[in-house]
Amino acid sequence: MANIACTHCKLEFDESVMIIEQEGEKKLFFCCKGCQGVYHLLSSEGLDTFYDKLGDTKLQPASQKSDDLEKFDLEGFKNKYITSHEDGLYEINLIIEGIHCSACVWLNEKVLHKTEGVMEATINYTNNKAKIVWDPDEIKLSKIIETIRSIGYNAYPYDPKLQEERAVKTRKDYYSRILVAVFGSMNIMWIAIAHCAGYFSGMKQEFKDILNVAEFILATPVLFYSGWIFFRGAYYGYKNNIVNMDTLVASGAVSAYIYSIYAMVTQRGEVYFDSVAMIITFVLVGKYLEVLSKKHAVDTLDSIMGSTPTEVTVITDKEKSLISIENIVLGDTIELKPGEKVVIDGIVTYGQASFDESSLTGESEPVYKQEGDSILSGSLCLDSVLRYEATKDASSSLLHSIVSLLEESITKKPRIEQLADAVSGYFSSIILAIALIAFAGWWFIDDDFEHALIIGISVIVIACPCALGLATPMATLVGISIAAKRGVLFKEATFLETMAKSDLLALDKTGTITEGKPSVVHTQTLQKYDHNLLYSLVSTSNHPISKGIATYLKQNNELLQELPLVDIKTIQAKGIQASYQGKKLIGGNASYMQSTGLSVDEQTENTLFYFAIEDQLVARFELSDTVREGTKEAIKEIQAMGVRVVMLTGDHEQSAQKVAQEVGITEIHTKLLPQEKAEMIDKFHEEGHIAVMAGDGINDTIALAKSDIAIAMGNGADVAISVSDVVLMDEKPESIYEAYRLSKRTFRAVKENLGFSLLYNVIAVPLAVMGFVNPLVAALSMSLSSLIVVGNSMRIKTLKFKDKS
Incomplete structure (x- = not known):
């Protein structure tokens, strides 16, 4: 039997893979089960039924085997490869096999966009990787895979190990x-x-x-x-x-x-x-x-995403066991040996060791960690055995966040x-x-x-x-790769284009230009007071000023304890207040104290913090923050690119002016509340600028959201990753300059x-x-x-x- 043609697709094929059916007196020949199934589908339901969900896009029915489609709807497959959104949508990363040119990308995206239930379909031509978002109530994943196969391509879930095998x-x-x-x-x-x-x-x-x-x-x-x-x-x-x-x-x-x-x-x-x-x-x-x-x-x-361990050593009742990282829960005690990579974030509970964090921050020098220190997933244990307590699960650890960020980009x-x-x-x-x-x-x-x-x-x-x-x-792929290697993570490739066109950079002062860790340089006690009251008040806040006061108090007082405060209120960029046993406690800057009716002296270049009990000032603290190393040089290089650099800060003018002069910024805007920073970004937009905003990702959230590109200085903090477009893993101002250079070079x-x-x-x-x-x-x-x-x-x-x- 030579030159046998498939009854469905009409292609000639090897009779060793032939499927024969008898339909009355007529024999049907099929080259695969896909053609056999689609032939009967078309015969019984008609072309209109088969194509109705794809508008005017006509598809060639599947010629691949379709007997494996049910696996895409299994619960085990879902747990391994599918991500659930809060709004009920599902997301998966697929590799589309058979893409040869950009027209292939265009065809797949066009067909998927016309498929009912598919909310998003984007394919990267350089690695054939597709991000698919769909509504599981309207369409199953197996139907999406079948649709892709029906136009002559194949799709399978993205898996780095399997991907390498397929590449070979x-x-x-x-x-x-x-x-x-x-x-x-x-x-x-x-x-x-x-x-x-x-x-x-x-x-x-x-x-x-x-x-x-x-x-x-x-x-x-x-x-x-x-x-x-x-x-x-x-x-x-x-x-x-x-x-x-x-x-x-x-x-x-x-x-x-x-x-x-x-x-x-x-x-x-x-x-x-x-x-x-x-x-x-x-x-x-x-x-x-x-x-x-x-x-x-x-x-x-x-290289950043790969070579990640799938199991870790967990200590349970003094016994060691290998546990899959997906099964790690908060509080588990994990043991690390020299040469092992951290895959779960945590806090050291026993031992000390040096860690290589170069893949996260770009720093080549090892970082020493001891009991109480936090360790980040993605770092490498170098020289000792230690144990630490998991503070996150695998899906929310820093390494997973970075991988997800790069895959998304x-x-x-x-x-x-x-x-x-x-x-x-x-x-x-x-x-x-x-x-x-x-x-x-x-x-x-x-x-x-x-x-x-x-x-x-x-x-x-x-x-x-x-x-x-x-x-x-x-x-863009090369640009993103180099940026990631330098500790600069772009959430989307499109941000390279936007940043390359940017002509204005707005910088927060505290935590961006400066270290964000102000320390007390001078104190003045106006009335004798219980230091436990002030320590308890500042301990309710994560603001750098509060942390500086708390650190100073701990260094100068051996016996400190946190008292049970009530009615705690935080006034953004101004101060905090609370009550203890009926006593009203207030701490904050001069502006906040004046708003409560207290008279204060504001004549200093340093940051001021006042403490009052029952509307009586009892202490005054002067704090100073150090400028980040390399900031002046980075700002000079950015300005040389023709980018206008401005400072937006909630601090008073004297303190801001001192820092601005030190780093070479001539335009500053002081005493800004978070919403006022956002209004400044709106003003820059009205002037026709494409604005980049760099901040700590917490107090500057509104302004970051308003800017064209939001850069977070957060060493990979969760909130920084969530609100920003670009994350600087090492918190160095030079990285902002590098982000500009890479963006402009890539866009060129x-x-x-x-x-x-x-x-x-x-x-x-x-x-x-x-x-x-x-x-x-x-x-x-x-x-x-x-x-x-x-x-x-x-x-x-x-x-x-x-x-x-």
């Missing part, structure tokens, strides 16, 4: 196809040389026929085996009325192949089997190098990439139309079918939608890539239309254009940074 398998597949292509092409070129020699010196037809047949034999496996991936992509594109890069390559190569067979059989004209082989070889090698380059770019992120597309994707979706169709017009025009003008066909093929092959599609995602690379892609196509296509390019050169040019874009993106890695001290 893909590379091996490319190896074998490239090997056949190179072998065939090299031998065809030797024959082509003999052809050329015979063309100029004269060659008998029978020898020419032998050479033609030899080229035919060598070109056929190159076209149909090495070029199979292009035929497969073109087939599904045709079935779904989409013209993609695969369509261009396949149609160009097949046209030359068919004409060459005609010329060989009729002995009229020249054969172009060498062009057929070279088109496939050049484009295939180009795609493979592109895959390797993208993999190399992703490796930086993988590479799925969110900048506006310029969204535009490029939209253009790429129609680019191939336009090129195909131009090629047909060029073919018809030259045939009409010259009355030479062969010449017109070669020109049409050259137009089809030379156009490169890949370079256009790669221009933005490749550059994006514009260079897009400019080159457009210029290449604007020049190359007309040259091909005019007949100045043959298919061989066209294939090489197409591959090189993509590699140039990839190479230019990789140049971002040459950006030099100073070592952070």
Whole structure:
């Protein structure tokens, strides 16, 4: 039984995988269970039922096996791969297999967006990773997977370990196809040389026929085996009325192949089997190098996300046991040995050790930890055994937050990439139309079918939608990777574009420009008082001033205790008040004291804190904060970029002016409440500025939310990650400067890539239309254009940074 065709998809297949059914007197043949199931679905329910949820987008029914779909709806699968949102929506990261160009991305996103129940679908072209958000009440995940398969692609959950295995398998597949292509092409070129020699010196037809047949034999496996991936992509594109890069390559190569067979059989004209082989070889090698380059770019992120232990040693009733990190609960005692990575945040309860936190903060120096110190997931225990108590579970630890942040960042597309994707979706169709017009025009003008066909093929092959599609995602991926390595985490790739365009930076003073840990430099006791009262009051607040007072009191008083206060109130950016056994306690700055009717002296450059009991001032404290190392240099470099730098602070003018002069800021706004800082951001927007705001992520939340880019100085604190667009893991002002440099360099690379892609196509296509390019050169040019874009993106890695001290 030879040449058996599937009853559903009409493709011929190997009878060893054949499925046979009897329908009355008629036999049905299916190449897979997918075709068998869809055939009966269409027969019983009709096309309208099958397509009704996808509007006017027609899908090619699934040709993959569908008997594994039920696993996507199992509870175990959900617990492992699916994230539940507070609003009831589900989210998953998938790898879409079979994506070859930006038109593939456009098609998948278009189809998924038209699928009822799918709320969000974004795909990153550089690693084929998709973020899907859907309503489980309207659609099941298995149906989403089936929809993706129905247009010729496959999807499976993202798993770093499995992803590496699949990447190795893909590379091996490319190896074998490239090997056949190179072998065939090299031998065809030797024959082509003999052809050329015979063309100029004269060659008998029978020898020419032998050479033609030899080229035919060598070109056929190159076209149909090495070029199979292009035929497969073109087939599904045709079935779904989409013209993609695969369509261009396949149609160009097949046209030359068919004409060459005609010329060989009729002995009229020249054969172009060498062009057929070279088109496939050049484009295939180009795609493979592109895959390797993208993999190399992703490796930086993988190094941060990867090599994470899946089990930890837990101490229970003096016994040790290995427990999966997913089963760790708050309060569990975990043991760390030298060389082990921390995967759960916690507090040291026994022992001491040095930790490498370079993957989190960029600091190369080990950090010493002892009892009572907190340790962060992602750090590495270097030299001792210690035990610590888990303060978070695996899903809320810092390492998981960072990984989630990075995964999110590479799925969110900048506006310029969204535009490029939209253009790429129609680019191939336009090129195909131009090629047909060029073919018809030259045939009409010259009355030479062969010449017109070669020109049409050259137009089809030379156009490169890949370079256009790669221009933005490749550059942003490299930029995000380098930033992450430097301890600067961008939540979305689009923030690189926004920050590159920013012309104003607003900085909070305390905790951003300064260390945020003010210490007491002078005290004045106006009346004798119980220090326990003040210690209890400031202990109710996490404000740096309160912490500075508390630290001072602990250093100067051996026996301190927290008293049970009531009616505790915190007045933002002003102070705190409470009651103890009927006594009214007030602590805060001069402005707050004056608002309560107390008379205070404000003449000092330092920060002031007053303490009153029953409306009587009893103590006055002067505190000073130190400027972060490297702040002055970083601000100078940022200003040199043309960025206007301003200070927004709730502190009084004298203190702010002192810090501003020290770091080189000339524009300051003082005594601002949180809502007034936000109003200043609104004012900057009215002036036409694109504003970046850097703050501690707590008191500056409103202003951060109003800014175009919010930068949190929080050493990865939960609140910083949640409210910001960019997180500085090391809290260093130099990192803000590095974020600006990387953003501007990355956006420049994006514009260079897009400019080159457009210029290449604007020049190359007309040259091909005019007949100045043959298919061989066209294939090489197409591959090189993509590699140039990839190479230019990789140049971002040459950006030099100073070592952070």
